[in-house]
Amino acid sequence: MTILATEALTKRYPRVTALDQLTVSVGAGVTGLVGANGAGKSTLIKILLGLVPASEGSARVLGLDPATQGQEIRRSVGYMPEHDCLPPDQSATEFVVHMARMSGLPRTTARERAADTLRHVGLQEERYRPIGGYSTGMKQRVKLAQALVHDPKVIFLDEPTNGLDPQGRDEMLRLVHRIGTEFGISVLVCSHLLGELERVCDHVIVIEGGRLLRSSAIGELTQASQVITVEVEEGLEKLAARLTETGETVAVEGRTLALQVRADETYDLLRDAVVDLDLNLVRLEQRHARIEDVFR
Amino acid sequence: MSQPTGVIHDIGYRHYDGPRLGRGAGAVALWVYSLRGTFGLGRTFKSKIMPFLLFGAMMLPTVVSIAIMALLKQEPMSYTDYAVFMQPIIAIFLAAQSPVLVAPDLRHKVIPLYLSRPVTIVDYIGAKLAAMIAALLILLVVPLTVQFVGEMLIDLPMPLHTHEYLAALGGSVLNAVLLASIGLALASFTPRRGLGVASVIAFYMFTLAASAVLTGVLESEGHRDAASWSILLNPFFLVNAVQANLFGTQPTEGLPFPSGAGPALILLAVVALALTGLYARYRKALAA
Numbered sequence: 001m002t003i004l005a006t007e008a009l010t011k012r013y014p015r016v017t018a019l020d021q022l023t024v025s026v027g028a029g030v031t032g033l034v035g036a037n038g039a040g041k042s043t044l045i046k047i048l049l050g051l052v053p054a055s056e057g058s059a060r061v062l063g064l065d066p067a068t069q070g071q072e073i074r075r076s077v078g079y080m081p082e083h084d085c086l087p088p089d090q091s092a093t094e095f096v097v098h099m100a101r102m103s104g105l106p107r108t109t110a111r112e113r114a115a116d117t118l119r120h121v122g123l124q125e126e127r128y129r130p131i132g133g134y135s136t137g138m139k140q141r142v143k144l145a146q147a148l149v150h151d152p153k154v155i156f157l158d159e160p161t162n163g164l165d166p167q168g169r170d171e172m173l174r175l176v177h178r179i180g181t182e183f184g185i186s187v188l189v190c191s192h193l194l195g196e197l198e199r200v201c202d203h204v205i206v207i208e209g210g211r212l213l214r215s216s217a218i219g220e221l222t223q224a225s226q227v228i229t230v231e232v233e234e235g236l237e238k239l240a241a242r243l244t245e246t247g248e249t250v251a252v253e254g255r256t257l258a259l260q261v262r263a264d265e266t267y268d269l270l271r272d273a274v275v276d277l278d279l280n281l282v283r284l285e286q287r288h289a290r291i292e293d294v295f296r
Numbered sequence: 297m298s299q300p301t302g303v304i305h306d307i308g309y310r311h312y313d314g315p316r317l318g319r320g321a322g323a324v325a326l327w328v329y330s331l332r333g334t335f336g337l338g339r340t341f342k343s344k345i346m347p348f349l350l351f352g353a354m355m356l357p358t359v360v361s362i363a364i365m366a367l368l369k370q371e372p373m374s375y376t377d378y379a380v381f382m383q384p385i386i387a388i389f390l391a392a393q394s395p396v397l398v399a400p401d402l403r404h405k406v407i408p409l410y411l412s413r414p415v416t417i418v419d420y421i422g423a424k425l426a427a428m429i430a431a432l433l434i435l436l437v438v439p440l441t442v443q444f445v446g447e448m449l450i451d452l453p454m455p456l457h458t459h460e461y462l463a464a465l466g467g468s469v470l471n472a473v474l475l476a477s478i479g480l481a482l483a484s485f486t487p488r489r490g491l492g493v494a495s496v497i498a499f500y501m502f503t504l505a506a507s508a509v510l511t512g513v514l515e516s517e518g519h520r521d522a523a524s525w526s527i528l529l530n531p532f533f534l535v536n537a538v539q540a541n542l543f544g545t546q547p548t549e550g551l552p553f554p555s556g557a558g559p560a561l562i563l564l565a566v567v568a569l570a571l572t573g574l575y576a577r578y579r580k581a582l583a584a
Contacts, residue, residue: 049412051411051412071318071319071414071416074412074413074414075316075413075414078412079408079409079412081409081412083405084404084405085404085405085406085408085409086404086406087400087401087404087406088404089339089340089400094338098329099409101325101329102322102326102409102410102413102414102415103316103322103413103414104316104317104318104321104322104413104414105312105314105316105317106314106315106317107325109312109314113312116310120309146409150312150316151311182308182309184309
């Protein structure tokens, strides 16, 4: 099922081209949108929300055209911006109720869903206190709650882990994953941190300078590669030299050795070399490609 | 530590398939929310003090007027001059509460959250403007109406001032629209509330002074015609002039306002200018 798609989407500003002939398609589940700052992620979201017209090309969100049906799209889409967007003098409950009403929920439903949603994002008693006194992690949760409160079909998250400590990141990513799986809401999550997306996404789209660099399922990006990592206690150089002699391709990477697997014999050669040199083998593992490699 | 007495069951995420109201309902909800905000309702106690104090001040002449009617059987205070008479209070209310409506959303960048929903920027501005107009109407119409009810109940030896009362209601609408447009336009140019308050008050003080000084100078130089126009620099006199021409009421303090459609056109032009400025301001915020 296609949640959103763009066709040769281009956005030119007087000085820069933010999006350049971008053609992507996003299915259900969690999709990561990766790109450095200024790669065109925010512009893409604005166009998809129908807030900014495209210069050329077209887009569809939930089968609707943002250029003409922006309002219907915005009714079933949630958006969590990257920047701070919360009034400090209101409580999370008041604020999320208000935002739910702005999304078109009737008053009593808005209250019920605000309470539910705040509970889901993990805000407890503190939700009755003014937002001004919240930690960054709590504010991010409120931002997420306001995007979820009207039960959207798709949710756009712009750098949801910004400013969070490692534990906060983990919790936020777990939440994003839950939204995509358990809640059954499709997620488009922007980030410039690839490692994060690797953990929660089903599919990753990489853009650079407004162009599509790559779009593929997470499995393709991180499939097992033909490289094994070898770690021995001492004598890494000796081992590397021996393996090179026998015609294998090796590279010393810090305290480990990266060994290209030619064929099954490579494993035998490695075993024999370790035994002959009388080394202590600590680790031998198959390496997985990381999304970072896309950029190499 | 005491044992928990109840268990919270995680019933999981629930989808919503009830009604989803459109942009109109959103705008109305925003209007009510903003109107409540202008009187500090649903906000902290501190934000209620100023608007209610000013509302109390607006009611004071009415109470006195009713007492005079009841005890001395004298004419009530003039309905049509009420806004001009109370202009400092109204101006302070406008200055204090206009930034309350627009500044926090600009300062804390809440606007993108509105725009990612069905409401549009025009709905947003419209709801804020309508909220300020309604707040000013409450401020003006309630005292006038209370006095009129008082006049009806107290049996005075003179006829009811029904025409003056109705003309004053019309004038109140003009006042509310004009002042709300100017107040929000000025306040929206800064995300800082304090600066917003200062700019609206400064604008009022400027028009007050400019109107008085210019009129004085022109009159002493013998330019009576020009002087009658320069009075209109003060928005309260402008509305009073339109009210006098439109409803045939007495100008306040017997001022020699220009007759005809002139003042009404000026009023329309000022409102149009203010609204254009307001819209331009938010267009800029939208593009950013």
